[in-house]
Amino acid sequence: FITNAPVRTSSWCRRATAPGGGYFGLTAFIVEAGTPGLTVGPPYDKTGLHGSPMADVHFEDCHVPLDQVLGGEGAGASVFTSSMKWERTCLFAAYLGTMKRVLDGTLAYVGEREQFGVPIGSNQAVSHRIVDMTLRYESARLMLYKAARGLADGSDDEIAPALAKLAVSEAALQLGLDAVQLHGALGILTGEAEALVRDAMPSRIFSGTNDIQK
Ligand SMILES: Cc1cc2nc3c(=O)[nH]c(=O)nc-3n(C[C@H](O)[C@H](O)[C@H](O)COP(=O)(O)OP(=O)(O)OC[C@H]3O[C@@H](n4cnc5c(N)ncnc54)[C@H](O)[C@@H]3O)c2cc1C
Structure with a gap:
């Protein structure tokens, strides 16, 4: 359920880079629209907020360069x-x-x-x-x-x-x-x-x- 996913030029997401590492095991990334492995589902038909389309975002074998890490490795929870x-x-x-x-x-x-x-x-x-x-x-x-x-x-x-x-x-x-x-x-x-x-x-x-x- 990602806000504006159908019209975004980039997204930020976080994932566990050190599973089991708790607060410091998460890292945040910026992922540009069009990055191979990133796909956006069809917009949901929702009751309100019609000015802001919402869709699912999927990542599969999606490689993100190191310079798109936000705040450094392990800073995802803080970001x-x-x-x-x-x-x-x-x-x-x-x-x-x-x-x-x-x-x-x-x-x-x-x-x-x-x-x-x-x-x-x-x-x-x-x-x-x-x-x-x-x-x-x-x-x-x-x-x-x-x-x-x-x-x-x-x-x-x-x-x-x-x-x-x-x-x-x-x-x-x-x-x-x-x-x-x-x-x-x-x-x-x-x-x-x-x-x-x-x-x-x-x-x-x-x-x-x-x-x-x-
Ligand atoms: C309009 C809209 C835009 C959104 N945009 C984004 C976005 O851009 N990016 C993004 O990442 N997400 C987005 N979301 C998703 C949103 O963050 C989640 O829907 C929300 O965090 C709830 O998660 P869930 O839907 O899985 O509900 P669940 O976690 O399944 O919760 C269902 C119900 O159980 C209650 N519940 C669950 N766990 C507990 C607990 N531990 N204690 C007490 N009550 C609990 C919840 O309060 C809720 O009432 C969006 C959602 C909406 C509606």
């Missing part, structure tokens, strides 16, 4: 841990923008849509849901900013990016579901709210599942 910190922070920043747009759109909608002679937003059950959405968005945003600040400062803290990933992905999915709910039947028509649900579902799985983050 992976470091890149995961960046991925768990930067990739999830994109969700914040979508969440904010969906939240603003939903807030406007509950002020306009009238049922029983009043805007639906004047019902406490609706406004409480809006507060929950706002709280989730604002909390996730602050956690992601904290992780980003740590990266900018060169911190080796792995917990802040993991917590940010956990917070943003859970908040994005729930915010999307709440937005769909508040739009009634309109919510299940193709649009930003249902797209957020479809795009947020995989975010709880990639970059290390949320269960593993915990």
Whole structure:
């Protein structure tokens, strides 16, 4: 399940160069597209993240020159841990923008849509849901900013990016579901709210599942 595999010009991967060597038994490589022995499967038909095709990548008798080793022999686990910190922070920043747009759109909608002679937003059950959405968005945003600040400062803290990933992905999915709910039947028509649900579902799985983050 490799993100953008059908359109990548290169990939990085890691493999055991010293089996049984644990943390220091792994080495990371850059493998250019077109390298003999590297094949990419057909793109998966998935529910969300349609802007980012995903496919399997296979290696068979694939020879990679020494100058494409990343960080030196035995540094694979360290390269992976470091890149995961960046991925768990930067990739999830994109969700914040979508969440904010969906939240603003939903807030406007509950002020306009009238049922029983009043805007639906004047019902406490609706406004409480809006507060929950706002709280989730604002909390996730602050956690992601904290992780980003740590990266900018060169911190080796792995917990802040993991917590940010956990917070943003859970908040994005729930915010999307709440937005769909508040739009009634309109919510299940193709649009930003249902797209957020479809795009947020995989975010709880990639970059290390949320269960593993915990
Ligand atoms: C959109 C998307 C893009 C991806 N892109 C990439 C990519 O570019 N490169 C890449 O290498 N991978 C990529 N992946 C794969 C992703 O890293 C894995 O799907 C993820 O790590 C989970 O592995 P799995 O699918 O084998 O699930 P499994 O490991 O089989 O897990 C299934 C379930 O069991 C739980 N589980 C498993 N082990 C434990 C445990 N020890 N404790 C508690 N719970 C556990 C998991 O949390 C999960 O809920 C991508 C996945 C998705 C969805």
